[in-house]
Amino acid sequence: MSKINHIKHRRALDLVKPYIPGKTLWEVQKELRLDRVIKLASNENPIGPSTNALEVISNSLSTLNRYPDAHSVELKAAIASSLSLSTKQLIITNGADELITLISETYLEAEDEIIVPSPSFSEYDFGAHLMGAKVVPVPLDNHYQFNIDLIVSVVTDRTKLVYICSPNNPTGTYLPKSKLEELLQSLPDHILVVFDSAYSHFATNEDYTNGLEYVRAGFPIIVLQTFSKIYGLAGLRIGFGAAPRNIIQSILHVKEPFNVNNLAQAAAASAITDEEHIEKSKQVNTAGRDQLNKAFQELGLHYTESMSNFILVKFGPVAKEIYMQLLMKGIIVRYGNTWGMPEHIRISIGTPEENNILIEAISSILLTIQLKGETK
Numbered sequence: 001m002s003k004i005n006h007i008k009h010r011r012a013l014d015l016v017k018p019y020i021p022g023k024t025l026w027e028v029q030k031e032l033r034l035d036r037v038i039k040l041a042s043n044e045n046p047i048g049p050s051t052n053a054l055e056v057i058s059n060s061l062s063t064l065n066r067y068p069d070a071h072s073v074e075l076k077a078a079i080a081s082s083l084s085l086s087t088k089q090l091i092i093t094n095g096a097d098e099l100i101t102l103i104s105e106t107y108l109e110a111e112d113e114i115i116v117p118s119p120s121f122s123e124y125d126f127g128a129h130l131m132g133a134k135v136v137p138v139p140l141d142n143h144y145q146f147n148i149d150l151i152v153s154v155v156t157d158r159t160k161l162v163y164i165c166s167p168n169n170p171t172g173t174y175l176p177k178s179k180l181e182e183l184l185q186s187l188p189d190h191i192l193v194v195f196d197s198a199y200s201h202f203a204t205n206e207d208y209t210n211g212l213e214y215v216r217a218g219f220p221i222i223v224l225q226t227f228s229k230i231y232g233l234a235g236l237r238i239g240f241g242a243a244p245r246n247i248i249q250s251i252l253h254v255k256e257p258f259n260v261n262n263l264a265q266a267a268a269a270s271a272i273t274d275e276e277h278i279e280k281s282k283q284v285n286t287a288g289r290d291q292l293n294k295a296f297q298e299l300g301l302h303y304t305e306s307m308s309n310f311i312l313v314k315f316g317p318v319a320k321e322i323y324m325q326l327l328m329k330g331i332i333v334r335y336g337n338t339w340g341m342p343e344h345i346r347i348s349i350g351t352p353e354e355n356n357i358l359i360e361a362i363s364s365i366l367l368t369i370q371l372k373g374e375t376k
Contacts, residue, residue, distance in 0.1 A: 010132075011132075012110075012129055012130060012131070012132040013129075013130075015129040016126060016129045016130060017122070017125070017126070017129075024039075028327065028330065028332055034330040036330055037330040037331075037332065038330060038331050038332065038350065038354050038357060038358070039332045039348075040331060040332060040333050040347050040348040040349075040350050040354065040358060041332040041333050041334045041346075041348060042234070042334075042348060043169070043199070043229060043308070043309050043310045043348045044228070044229075044232070044234050044348065045229060045230065045231070045232035045234075045281055045309075046284065046288075046348075046349070046350045046351045046354060047232070047280065047281060047284055047351065048232050049231065049232035049233055049267070049271065049277075050231065050232065050267075050270065050271045050274040050277040051274075051277070052270045052271065052273075052274045052277070053231070053232075053233065053267040053268075053270045053271040053274065054267075055270075056266045056267055056269075056270040057263050057266065057267050059266075060262055060263055060266045061263075063262055064262060064263075066262070067258050068258050068260060068261050068262045068265060069262075069265060070257040070258055072092035072260060072265055073087075074265065074266075074269050075092055075240075075265045075268050075269045076090045076092065077269075078268075078269040078272050078273060079240060079242075079272060082272050082273065083212055083242070084216070085212070085215065085216065085242055086245070088245045088248065089215060089242055089243060089244065089245055089248060090240055090241070090242055090248065091240060091241045091243075091248050091251055091252060091255065092238070092239075092240050092259075092260050092265070093238075093239050093240060093241065093255070093259060093260065094237050094238065094239075094259050094260055094264075095226060095228065095237040095238060095239045096196065096198055096224045096225070096226045096228075096239035096241075097123050097239075098239075098259065099224055099239060099240075099241045099251075100123050100124060100126075100127045100194075100224070101123075101126075101127050101130065102251050102254050102255055103127065103161065103192075103194060103222065103241075103251060104127030104128055104130060104131050104133070104161075105127075105130075105131065105254045106250050106251045106253065106254055107160050107161060107192060107250075108127075108128060108131040108132075108133040108160055108161070109131070109132075109133070110131065110132035110133065111132065111133065111134065111158060112128075112131075112133040112134070112158050112159075112160045113133060113134045113135075113136050113156060113158045113159045113160065114128045114133060114134070114135055114136065114159070114160060114161040114162070114163060115136045115138055115151055115154060115155070115159060115161070115162045115163065116135055116136070116137055116138070116163045117137075117138050117139075117140055117146055117147075117151070117163070117164065117165070117168070118137040118138065118139050118140065119140070119170060119171065119339035119340060119341060120163065120165045120168055120169065120170075120339075121165050121169045121196065122338075122339075124163045124165075124194075128161075133160070134158070136154050136159075138150050138151050138154060140168075140171065140173070143173070143304075144168070144171035144173045144304055144312075145173055146164065146166075146168075146173075146175045146179065148179050148182050148183050148186070151183065152183070152186045152187065155187065155188065155191065159188075159191055160190070160191065160192065161191065161192050161193075161194055162183070162187065162191055162192075162193050162194070163194045163196065164180070164183070164193065164194070164195050164196065165196040165198075166180075166195065166196070166197060166200075166208075166211075167197075167199040167200070167202065167203055167306065167307040167308040168308075169198075169199070169308070169310075170310070170312055170334070170336070170338075170339050170341070170344075170346045171304050171306075171312050172304055172305070172306025172307055172308040172310060172311060172312055173304065173305070173306070173307070174203060174205070174208055174307045176205075176207040176208065176209075177207055177208065177209035178207065180195070180209060180211065180214070181214075184214060184219050184220075184221065187220075189220065191220065192220050192221070192222060192247065193219075193220065193221040193222070194221075194222055194224065195211040195214075195221055195222065195223045195224065196223075196224040197210040197211055197223055197224065197225060198224060198225060198226045198228070198229055198239075199229060199307075199308040199309060200225070201229065201230035201278065201281075201282060202229075202230070202282065202285050202286075202307065202308050202309045203307040203308070204286060204307065205307060208307060210223065210225075211223040212242055215242045215243055215244065218244050219244075220244070220247070221243065221244075222241050222242070222243035222247055222251075223241065223242045223243065224239065224240075224241055225239060225240055225241075225242070226238075226239035226240075227239060227264075227267075227268045227271060227272075229309065230278055230281050230282070231268070231271040231272065231277075231278070231281075232271070232277075232281070233264070233267055233268060233271060236261075236263060236264040236267055236268070237264065238260055238264040238265070238267075238268050284349075284351065284352075285309045285349050287352070288349040288350060288351070288352065288355050289306060289309075289311065289349055291352065291355050291356075291359075292311055292347065292349060292355055292358075292359070293305075293311070295355075295359040295362075296311070296313060299362065299363060299366060301313055301314070301315065302314040309348060309349050310346050310347060310348045310349060311346070311347050311349065312336070312341075312344055312345075312346050312347075313344065313345050313346075313347060314343055314344050315343060315344070315345055316343050317343060318369055319335065319336065319342060319343045319344060319345055320335060320337070320342065321369070322345065322362070322365055322366075322369075323335040323345055325361075325365045325368075326358075326361055326362070326365065329361050331357065331358055331361055333345050333346065333347050333348075333358075334346040334347075334348075
């Protein structure tokens with residue numbers, strides 16, 4: 001005999017849209033019964049993790065009966081040394097996603113406001129809605145550049161956080177150093193800038209900044225970084241934040257004590273010092289970005305110039321059809337409808353071989369669509 005459930009969730013959850021990840025390799029392999037699947041959807045490192053990190057993971061397996069270091073002392077020391085920061089300016093989290101939630105829990109009350117350029121990473125909205133705060137979207141311009149004047153113009157007494165993702169996901173565009181400084185100087189002192197530079201290692205333009213220089217200078221900014229991208233440790237879920245000491249101390253009040261596991265901490269401490277792997281990853285990405293840009297130009301496709309490890313491509317009304325046909329060929333990309341961009345596809349940069357397979361597949365699909373249109 002069952003009982004009717006009348007338990008009500010918080011009203012704030014009515015606004016929360018759970019993050020929908022892209023399809024996994026094994027999911028597509030199983031569904032479509034394919035032997036080979038290429039994943040170019042989640043902006044992962046195509047050459048894999050640092051071999052040094054893998055060795056450290058192997059050597060750390062015997063310690064799994066112990067709780068992880070709640071303060072991540074060794075990892076903080078490695079990051080601080082690498083980035084010329086104090087360990088007191090760092091917080092280690094279960095991916096940058098957890099840090100976004102922790103920032104929301106630390107600073108947001110119901111009816112507070114956050115400013116988010118749009119389109120951008122959906123987890124910023126998630127954290128705000130979870131706390132009953134209001135999201136104020138500010139559109140990027142026609143070339144997906146940030147509009148600092150527009151951001152400042154929507155600031156109110158209720159504004160607590162301003163999010164900047166640079167390079168921005170999903171557009172690949174970035175906020176130049178001079179514009180970040182302009183923003184920091186223009187905002188009232190009670191507002192924290194959350195500068196998500198998860199893709200900073202892939203940026204090659206000279207006027208780019210990862211924001212850390214403003215942490216060192218004591219500005220009200222927290223820089224988000226991750227080990228999921230350049231370091232190739234997405235499966236371990238580990239990231240960190242860098243901010244002035246008082247900001248870090250506030251966030252530590254809401255952090256769970258054992259939020260990052262032993263293997264992730266050990267691997268990250270090793271990966272951040274593996275300069276050979278970091279440099280190789282950068283080279284593969286820059287060459288792959290040039291390879292895809294050239295191919296898109298030759299195919300007559302409009303794409304957004306990216307400073308990241310993915311490229312946003314406009315396919316027009318046939319974008320969803322192309323996404324589905326690529327999937328049927330065992331190539332996973334990210335359909336832009338996720339960001340309200342139904343005519344776009346975001347494509348992660350792969351190895352040279354993966355990029356070639358993608359280019360050939362897109363060329364074939366476009367030709368088929370063209371021929372189909374001519375026979376109607």
